Amino acid sequence: xxxxxxxxxxxxxVVDAIAEHGSITAAADALGYSQPAISQHLKRLDQRIGxxxxxxxxxxxxxxxxxxxxxxxxxxxxxxxxxxxxxLAELTGLRSGRVRLAAFPSASPTIxxxxxxxxTARHPGINISYIEAEPPEAVSAVREGKADLALxxxxxxxxxxxxxxxxxxxxxxxxxxxxxxxxxxxxxERAASxxxxxxxxxxxxxxxxxxxxxxxxLELCDAGGFTPRIGYETDNFLxxxxxxxxxxxxxxxxxxxxxxxxxxxxxxxxxxxxRNHRTIxxxxxxGATHVPAIAATLRVLEELTTTPTGVDASTN
Numbered sequence: 001x002x003x004x005x006x007x008x009x010x011x012x013x014v015v016d017a018i019a020e021h022g023s024i025t026a027a028a029d030a031l032g033y034s035q036p037a038i039s040q041h042l043k044r045l046d047q048r049i050g051x052x053x054x055x056x057x058x059x060x061x062x063x064x065x066x067x068x069x070x071x072x073x074x075x076x077x078x079x080x081x082x083x084x085x086x087x088l089a090e091l092t093g094l095r096s097g098r099v100r101l102a103a104f105p106s107a108s109p110t111i112x113x114x115x116x117x118x119x120t121a122r123h124p125g126i127n128i129s130y131i132e133a134e135p136p137e138a139v140s141a142v143r144e145g146k147a148d149l150a151l152x153x154x155x156x157x158x159x160x161x162x163x164x165x166x167x168x169x170x171x172x173x174x175x176x177x178x179x180x181x182x183x184x185x186x187x188x189e190r191a192a193s194x195x196x197x198x199x200x201x202x203x204x205x206x207x208x209x210x211x212x213x214x215x216x217x218l219e220l221c222d223a224g225g226f227t228p229r230i231g232y233e234t235d236n237f238l239x240x241x242x243x244x245x246x247x248x249x250x251x252x253x254x255x256x257x258x259x260x261x262x263x264x265x266x267x268x269x270x271x272x273x274x275r276n277h278r279t280i281x282x283x284x285x286x287g288a289t290h291v292p293a294i295a296a297t298l299r300v301l302e303e304l305t306t307t308p309t310g311v312d313a314s315t316n
Contacts, residue, residue: 009081011045012074014038015053015063019071020146023060075145079287086291097126097293102138103151105210105235106256107280111151111304118300126293134210139166142283148294149301150283153178153254155216172283175305180216180276181258181269183244183251190270197273198252199224205231205249207240209257217252220276237261254278280305 017027028038046052053067063071086097103112112130119128133141138150143166152172182196190196198220206228208214214233221228231249234240237257244251245266252272253261263269282301288294 007049007070009077011041012070012077014041014045015067015070016074016078018054018061018067019063019074024054079145079285083287083291086293097123097291097296099126099128099149099293099297100147101128101130101149101151101297102133102141102147103130104134104138104153105132106237106254106260107151108132109260110256111301114304115297115301118304119297122300123293123296126296128297134212136166136212139170139283142170142285143167148284148288148291149297151175151301152281152283153278154281155212155219155278157219167283169286170283171286171288172281175280175282175302177277177279178254178256179271180252180254180278181271183240183253183258184268184270185244185247185250186266186268187247188250188268191268193270195273195275196270197224198276199226201250202226202228205229207231207243207249207251208233209240209251209253210235213252213254216278220252241267252276 013031014027017030018024021027021030024038024042025035028035031038042053049066051066052064053070054061055064082098101112101115116128116130119126131141131147133150135150135152135154138147138152141147142150182198182201184191184196190200202221202224206217208217208228208230214230217228217230232243234243237253238261240251240253240257241261241264243249245264258269282298284294284298289298
C-alpha cells in the first residue's frame with residue numbers, strides 16, 4: 001500500500017502541531033493529548049510510511065525531510081477538513097465549531113469581550129480562542145494558519161499598511177472608522193476648544209504609544225510642519241492618561257483606548273480639527289467564510305462594529 005493512502009487527518013494535525021510549536025510536548029499540549037500518546041502515534045506513523053517523521057537533536061526534536069513534506073501539505077488539508085466539518089456543523093445548527101481570533105490591544109477590553117459575549121449567547125457551541133497581537137503580527141497569524149480572524153487597523157496614508165503587501169492573497173474587510181482623539185491636561189490653553197489643530201501643539205511634549213501609532217503621530221505632525229518632541233513612550237493607555245493628568249505632556253489615542261482607560265480627572269479629550277481617524281479591518285483567508293463558525297463570528301463582529309466609534313469630546 002502506498003504511503004499516501006496510509007495518511008490520516010490526525011497524523012497531519014500531529015505533524016503540523018510539531019512544526020508550529022517546535023516540540024512533542026508543546027504539540028501535545030496544543031492538541032490536548034499526553035506527550036506519550038503523541039510519541040506513540042509518531043511511532044505508528046513512522047511504521048506506516050516506512051521512514052521517521054522526527055529525529056532527536058540534543059534534548060529536542062526536529063522534523064525530518066519526510067516530516068517537512070507532511071508539514072508542508074498538512075495546513076491546506078487541515079483547513080479543508082475544518083471547512084467540511086464547519087459545513088456539517090451548519091447542518092446541525094452551529095452546535096459546534098472553533099474560531100481562533102487575533103486582535104490589537106485596544107480591542108481586547110472593548111470589541112473582543114462584546115464579541116465573545118454575543119457569540120456565547122447566540123452560538124454557545126462555538127469555541128473562540130483569542131490572542132492579542134498588533135496588526136502586522138495578527139495578519140501573519142492568519143497567513144500562517146495560526147488564526148482564523150484578525151482584527152487590525154490602519155491609518156490614512158500609512159507608509160506601513162498591514163493591508164497591502166503583507167495581506168496580499170488574504171481577504172481584508174473594512175468594519176468601521178475610529179476617530180483619533182487628542183488627550184490634553186484640563187488646564188491646557190486648548191482644552192476649551194471644540195476641536196484642536198495638531199499644528200498648535202508643536203511646542204508640547206508628547207507621550208507616544210505603540211510603534212505604528214508613534215509612526216502615525218510623526219506623519220501627522222510632519223504634515224503640521226513640526227517634529228514632535230516625544231518625552232515618553234508607553235503602550236499602556238492608563239499610563240498615558242495618568243501622565244497627561246500629571247501635566248507631563250499631551251497625547252493622541254484612538255477612541256477604543258479611551259473607552260478602555262476612561263478619562264480621569266484633570267484630563268480632557270478633544271477631536272482634531274481635521275477629524276483624524278483610523279480604519280478597523282477584519283482579515284481572513286479567502287475561503288474562511290465558507291466555514292460556518294467563522295461566518296457566524298464575522299456576522300456578529302460586523303453588527304458590533306457598524307457604528308463608528310467615538311467619545312464625548314466634552315468629557316473632562
